[in-house]
Amino acid sequence: MLIKRPPDIRSSEITPESVYRSRRRFMRESLTVAAGAGTAGLVGTPTAVALPAEWLTAREVKAGVPLDEEMTSERDATGYNNFYEFGTDKEDPAKYAHEMTVDPWTVEVTGEVEKPGKFGLEDMLSGIDLEERIYRLRCVEAWSMVIPWIGFPVKKLIGKFQPTSDAKYVEFRTLHRPSEMRGQRSFFSNIDWPYVEGLRMDEANHPLAIFAVGMYGKLLPNQNGAPIRLVVPWKYGFKSIKSIVEIRLTKRQPKNTWNVLQPSEYGFFANVNPNVDHPRWSQASERRFPTTLFNPNRIATRMFNGYDEVASLYKGLDLGRYY
Ligand SMILES: Nc1nc2c(c(=O)[nH]1)N[C@H]1C(S)=C(S)[C@@H](COP(=O)(O)O)O[C@H]1N2
Numbered sequence: 031m032l033i034k035r036p037p038d039i040r041s042s043e044i045t046p047e048s049v050y051r052s053r054r055r056f057m058r059e060s061l062t063v064a065a066g067a068g069t070a071g072l073v074g075t076p077t078a079v080a081l082p083a084e085w086l087t088a089r090e091v092k093a094g095v096p097l098d099e100e101m102t103s104e105r106d107a108t109g110y111n112n113f114y115e116f117g118t119d120k121e122d123p124a125k126y127a128h129e130m131t132v133d134p135w136t137v138e139v140t141g142e143v144e145k146p147g148k149f150g151l152e153d154m155l156s157g158i159d160l161e162e163r164i165y166r167l168r169c170v171e172a173w174s175m176v177i178p179w180i181g182f183p184v185k186k187l188i189g190k191f192q193p194t195s196d197a198k199y200v201e202f203r204t205l206h207r208p209s210e211m212r213g214q215r216s217f218f219s220n221i222d223w224p225y226v227e228g229l230r231m232d233e234a235n236h237p238l239a240i241f242a243v244g245m246y247g248k249l250l251p252n253q254n255g256a257p258i259r260l261v262v263p264w265k266y267g268f269k270s271i272k273s274i275v276e277i278r279l280t281k282r283q284p285k286n287t288w289n290v291l292q293p294s295e296y297g298f299f300a301n302v303n304p305n306v307d308h309p310r311w312s313q314a315s316e317r318r319f320p321t322t323l324f325n326p327n328r329i330a331t332r333m334f335n336g337y338d339e340v341a342s343l344y345k346g347l348d349l350g351r352y353y
């Protein structure tokens with residue numbers, strides 16, 4: 031196995047603890063698998079996949095944004111999800127997202143860019159450094175988690191395609207494949223698939239906005255948006271669109287899924303804001319995982335989810351009107 035590492039730096043100095051621990055675990059497991067495959071008489075290497083586990087283990091992951099708050103367990107973060115393409119229950123994504131094929135994976139880049147195209151994921155990510163970013167995730171439904179993502183700034187990838195001066199927004203689309211996404215086949219779904227989200231250009235360019243390809247030191251599980259999803263920590267979770275297949279640079283503000291569905295309840299901006307309530311519930315507090323019936327672990331919600339450094343993006347904007 032190929033481990034690219036500068037010769038004089040120990041991995042523990044540059045790789046967050048959780049990442050290199052699970053990487054060692056992976057190496058142990060993959061050695062076991064290889065030995066097993068040998069006795070089964072399998073020869074050769076598997077066919078190319080979008081992001082094989084080795085893709086991550088062969089890379090250094092630098093510590094990006096740390097956070098001095100208790101992390102949500104991997105079990106909760108990968109077992110309690112919103113991913114309506116697989117159903118509306120919190121347990122549905124973990125149960126059914128394995129039905130989605132994530133290799134090969136192509137991403138189409140269109141609209142106001144000098145270099146549009148359709149790219150295989152691995153090619154598209156070449157030369158991009160990975161970081162571990164421990165972020166709060168605040169769902170509009172008033173629960174929250176702390177998750178260690180592995181990813182890179184949105185700006186780094188979008189910059190590769192050279193946006194034109196007409197590019198004012200970025201629109202993202204999720205995979206639309208009803209044969210593998212039972213929520214898209216559902217009779218009861220009133221969502222007009224595919225799931226669409228968008229950011230203003232200055233929001234997409236903010237260093238806190240990332241694409242994630244991993245979490246908890248491993249590649250993303252399907253239920254969390256494999257193989258590539260957005261994470262915008264100062265906005266409600268529905269902005270952090272999963273399993274992206276299209277990135278479109280546009281002149282006009284994208285029509286995002288939840289805004290189209292219920293405009294009085296979900297806006298385009300969706301900045302976390304304890305002072306602007308959802309029409310049906312308060313946003314002043316949230317349930318932080320781990321949370322139980324007897325110990326809901328309720329904490330005060332913070333403006334911009336605690337990421338004050340984004341405030342300058344919204345100077346002069348009425349956040350009550352542009353929710
Ligand atoms: N394509 C797609 N992306 C999505 C959703 C979805 O239903 N479909 N749900 C959103 C919501 S409401 C939240 S809170 C987060 C949840 O991310 P997580 O399951 O990784 O915690 O994903 C967001 N991204």
Ligand SMILES: [Mo]
Pocket residue numbers: 112168169170171266267268
């Ligand atoms: Mo959400």
